[in-house]
Amino acid sequence: MHYVVYALNDYSAYGGEAKVLSILGNLLTKNGHHFRIVSLLPRGHIPKPIVNWLSSFPVSYYSLPKTSRPERLHWLSRIFWKRSILNAFEIVLDDFHRNGFPDYCIVCTDFEILPDLARAREREPSRNFKIVYWDHIKLPALHKMLKNCGFLNFYRKLSLELLSYAAKFSLRKADLHLAISSGIRELILKYDQKADVRMVYNPVPNISEKLVKKPNTPKFLYVGRLQDDHKNISFLLKGLSLLKSSDWQLSVIGTGPDELKLKELGNQLAIGHKINWLGFQNNPFEVVEECTALILTSRFEGFGLVLIEANAHGIPVISSNCLAGPDDVVIEGVNGYLYPEGDLNNFVNLLEKVIRGELSFASSEEIVETASRFSVENYYERLKVALEIQ
Numbered sequence: 001m002h003y004v005v006y007a008l009n010d011y012s013a014y015g016g017e018a019k020v021l022s023i024l025g026n027l028l029t030k031n032g033h034h035f036r037i038v039s040l041l042p043r044g045h046i047p048k049p050i051v052n053w054l055s056s057f058p059v060s061y062y063s064l065p066k067t068s069r070p071e072r073l074h075w076l077s078r079i080f081w082k083r084s085i086l087n088a089f090e091i092v093l094d095d096f097h098r099n100g101f102p103d104y105c106i107v108c109t110d111f112e113i114l115p116d117l118a119r120a121r122e123r124e125p126s127r128n129f130k131i132v133y134w135d136h137i138k139l140p141a142l143h144k145m146l147k148n149c150g151f152l153n154f155y156r157k158l159s160l161e162l163l164s165y166a167a168k169f170s171l172r173k174a175d176l177h178l179a180i181s182s183g184i185r186e187l188i189l190k191y192d193q194k195a196d197v198r199m200v201y202n203p204v205p206n207i208s209e210k211l212v213k214k215p216n217t218p219k220f221l222y223v224g225r226l227q228d229d230h231k232n233i234s235f236l237l238k239g240l241s242l243l244k245s246s247d248w249q250l251s252v253i254g255t256g257p258d259e260l261k262l263k264e265l266g267n268q269l270a271i272g273h274k275i276n277w278l279g280f281q282n283n284p285f286e287v288v289e290e291c292t293a294l295i296l297t298s299r300f301e302g303f304g305l306v307l308i309e310a311n312a313h314g315i316p317v318i319s320s321n322c323l324a325g326p327d328d329v330v331i332e333g334v335n336g337y338l339y340p341e342g343d344l345n346n347f348v349n350l351l352e353k354v355i356r357g358e359l360s361f362a363s364s365e366e367i368v369e370t371a372s373r374f375s376v377e378n379y380y381e382r383l384k385v386a387l388e389i390q
Contacts, residue, residue, distance in 0.1 A: 001028075001033045001034070001103045001104065001389070001390075002034045002100060002101070002102040002103050002104070003028055003033060003034065003035045003036075003102060003103065003104045004035075004036055004037070004038055004095075004099075004102040004105050004106065005021065005024075005025075005035075005036075005037045005038065005107075005108050005134075006038045006092075006106070006107050006108065006110075006113045006117070007037070007038075007039060007040070007107075007108040007110060008039075008040050008041070008086075008109075008110040008112070008113070009039060009108070009109075009110075010041060010045070010048060010061070011037070011039070011050050011051055011054050011059075012047065012049060012050060012051065013051070013225075014051050014053070014280070015225060016136070016302075016303070016305040016306070017108065017109065017137070017302075018051050018053050018054060019053055019205065019305065020136070020180075020202050020203065020305065021037075021054060021108065022053035022054050022057075023203050023205065023376060023379070024383070025037075025054070025056075025057050027376070027379075027380050027383070028389075029057075031389070033389075036057060036058040036059070036060065036099065037054065037057055037058070037059045038059075038060050038062065038095055039059060039060065039061045039062070040062055040064055040086065040088055040091065040113065041061060041062070041063060041064065042064055043063045043064060043065070043066045044063070045063065047061050052282075058099075060095060060098075060099060062088075062091045062094075062095065064086055064087075064088055065087055065088070065090070065091075076162065079162050079165060079166050082115075082169045083115060084112065084113070084114075084115035084116045084119070084170075085112045085166055086112050086113060086116060087116075088116040089116045089119050089120060091116075092116050092117060092120045093120050093123065093124075096120065096124070096127070101124070101127040101129060102129050103129055103130070104129060104130050104132055104387060105117050105129055105130070105132065106132045106134050106178075107132065107133050107134065107174070108134050108136065109134070109135055109136045109137060109138045111133060111135070111138065111139075111166075111167050111170045111171055112170060114131060114170045114171065114173040114174055115169070115170055115173050117131050117173070118131060118173040130175045130176065131173060131174050131175050132174060132175065132176055132177070132178060132387070133171060133174040133176075133178070133188075134177070134178040134180075135177075135179075135180070135184050135187075135188070135302065136180060136302040136303070137300070137302035139167070139184055139187040139188065140183060140187065140300040140301065140302055140322075140323045140324045141230075141300055142160065142163060142164060142167065143187060143300070143323060144299055144300040145160055146160050146161070146164060167191055168191045171188060171191045171192050171195065172191075172192050172195075174195070175196065176195075176197070176198060176386070177195055177196065177197045177198065178198055178200045178383075178386055178387075179197050179198065179199050179200065180200065180201055180202045180302055180303045180325070181201065181301075181303045181304075181324040181325040181328050182199070182324070182327070182328055183323045183324020183325060183327075183328075184302060184303075184324050184325075185199060186324075187323075187324070198382075198385070198386035199382065199386075200379065200382045200383055200386050201303065201328065201373075201379065201382065202305050202308070202374065202379070203375065203376045203379035203380075204305070204308040204309055204311075204312045204371050204374045204376070205309070205376070206312070206376075207312050207368060207371060207372060207375060208285065208312055208313050208368075210285075210286070210313060211313060211314035211364045211365070211368070212285065212288050212289065212290065212291045212313045212314055212315050212364075213289060213291075214290065214291075214364070215290035215291070215292060217247050217248070217249075218245075218247065218248040218292045218354065218355050219248070219250075219251065219290050219291055219292050220240075220248065220249070220251070220291070220292055220293055220295050220351075221250070221288060221291045221293070221294045221295065221310070221315070222236060222250065222251070222252045222253070222254070222294070222295055222296075223254060223284045223285075223294065223306050223309075224253075224254050224296070224306055225254055225255075225256040226252075226254050226255055226256030226257070226258050226259045226262055227256045227257055227258055228258040228261070228262065229299070230298060230299060230300070231296075231298050231299075232297045232298055232299050232320070232342075233252075233258070233297065234262065234265055235297045235342070236250075236295060236297045237262065237266055237269055237271065237275075238269065238344065239297075239347045239348050239351065240269075240271055240274075240351070241269035241270065241271050242348045243348065243351060243352060243355070244352065245352070245355050245356075246274075247355070248274065248355060249274055249275075249276065250271075250275045250276070251275075251276045251278055251288065252275060252276065252278060253278045253279070253280070253281050253284040254279075254280060254284075255279055255280045259277075263277060284309075285309060285310070285312075285313045285315075288313075288315075291315045292316075292354065293315065293316045293317060293318050293336070293361075294306065294307070294310035294315050294316075294317045294318070295317070295318050295319070296317065296318070296319040296320065296326070297319075297320050297347070298319075298320055298322050298341075299320075299341065299342070300322050300323050300324070301322055301323075301324060301325045301326065302324060302325060303324070303325035303328070303329075304319065304325040304326050304329060307319055307325075307326060307329045307330065307336070308329055308371050308374050311329070311335045311336075311367050311368065311370055311371040312368060312371040313368070314364030314365065314367050314368050315364075315367070316335055316336045316337075316361040316362075316367055317329075317330060317335065317336035317337075318337050318339070318347075318350060318351070318354070319336060319337075319338055319339075320338070320340075320341040320342070320347075321338040321339065321340055321341055322341040323341075329374075331370055333359075333360065333361070333362075334361070334362045334366065334367070334370060335361070335362065335366075335367045335370040335371075336361070337350055337359060
């Protein structure tokens with residue numbers, strides 16, 4: 001079988017989506033299938049080197065067509081007529097003729113591509129490939145932005161509403177959907193009640209034999225991209241600054257656009273001396289010797305893969321109960337605890353109880369066992385059912 005993944009992403013930055021995509025590609029090629037990636041990029045964009053996780057797969061880069069009309073007017077008119085925002089139909093057909101017609105076209109996160117694939121299939125009716133939508137974060141992000149955008153910000157509100165309308169007619173072009181969390185499944189069904197949604201979750205790359213030790217004094221951990229509008233790391237730092245106890249440390253693993261701003265905030269809150277900024281690590285949990293809990297304060301997620309990765313090393317988690325993913329992972333009192341997203345008082349109280357030893361977690365071995373639900377082996381079994389892989 002021939003599988004092609006389409007994305008508006010050059011995969012030059014490390015992240016959960018690239019990691020899961022590499023696992024999918026390796027599983028399919030290992031089992032005798034053909035797998036490749038098509039990256040659709042703005043005209044003039046020069047792709048950067050692809051991350052090592054994906055470097056063994058064929059990747060084709062294409063520039064999206066540029067319109068002669070004002071971009072916003074062009075975008076609005078295409079949405080009004082329920083057409084693809086991207087207008088990438090010719091690119092899709094060209095790729096088919098260059099690299100072969102697939103059996104499955106998998107759209108990774110960016111639903112705007114779906115109408116182009118549907119139109120290409122209409123042009124080539126004898127090539128009855130299936131169109132699959134595989135959202136990793138776009139719908140939760142759109143839902144969160146719409147919820148938080150007031151009417152005073154008229155143009156942004158209008159743009160988001162139009163994008164949501166485009167999602168409604170675009171998602172219906174998919175034959176089936178792969179849902180990585182129950183929250184994403186619910187969002188897809190809000191747009192299309194008749195959608196064929198199949199739960200696959202996300203896989204943890206490996207269940208490690210290395211168990212991270214529990215320290216004598218509280219040591220918290222953040223792992224992820226330093227992007228505050230998504231991960232809400234400023235909320236994490238403010239929460240830590242409000243703790244009554246000063247006997248704690250935080251290690252931060254990752255880089256991102258807000259790194260300098262967050263370091264400055266830590267100093268302003270007088271907690272900078274308690275934070276270890278460790279930068280990007282290819283295998284972050286291999287450099288962690290001791291940890292009380294991993295903390296995730298995101299405003300939204302698609303799944304929250306880092307929670308499973310922490311559990312796979314015996315580390316409990318404290319996470320916002322954001323849309324979407326954490327409530328699929330966290331078993332309260334066993335492998336972690338959830339707090340209402342954005343609730344600072346609840347978050348601080350939770351950390352205080354952890355520091356005082358008033359909240360118990362299961363043993364490291366039991367926490368690892370909760371991660372086995374998302375092992376690569378179990379993931380592939382779900383995929384075989386969802387994609388009817390022989």
